[in-house]
Amino acid sequence: MGINGQQNNGMSDWPYFEPNVPRNVTTAIGQTAFLHCRVYQRSDKEVSWMRKRDMHILSAGISTYTSDLRFQVIHPDKSENWTLQIKSPQLRDSGxxxxxxSTEPKMSLNYTLNVVESRARIQGPSDIYLKTGSLLVLTCVMSQGPHDLGTVAWYRDNQAVVTSPRNENDIDAEPRITVETEWSDALTSRLRITYAKTSDSGNYSCVPTVAQRSSVNVHIINGEHPAAMQHGNTAVGAPTPGAYLLLVLILGQFR
Structure with a gap:
């Protein structure tokens, strides 16, 4: 067996690495990362982990040699697995x-950790103006980071959006408020509100489990004049000239 873990003839009892494990690992900020190292026929040899950028020994056996408590080695009893666990990884942990x-010469296997900042993005403008009775669709997309982004929650003014149950008396009727989450090239979540009401106005946030949230302001307008625009139960101030022009153009479509 050479230092890269490949088996040599006549040395069948020499330690060797399991090659079929992920060695290029991508995780999002705050999402626990695992680097799996599997060593067979270890005998009395010791397995350790080192961070290459500063040549810092992180562990030897199951003992850690760093004051950073986010690093820990997981080694089940009588197992060939020596997994380096990194809790709450940050961008600086990439590398x-x-x-x-601890053979002679030393055997080693490199792993690359990529820590990325995963962000959600609600498509469209940051301020949305609709007339009462309209269909509101908010589409939140998360395309960065690993494909393990957990779940997605929607909030309005920091209160969880409650979806509408189906009408048992009319099984063909669609619920007024629905959320659909799906995978394609990215994680996409859609919030649909039919027959929007002024009470649906507010600040809407798409909040993934391990990605930064994204927010938009929704204004449901009752009537055709800006003075009638409501934000939740509180009237908002007069819109800026740009917002006023946008509002006039939108309302013109409903005439």
Missing amino acids: IYECQV
């Missing part, structure tokens, strides 16, 4: 980590 076995 190469090395799994080592």
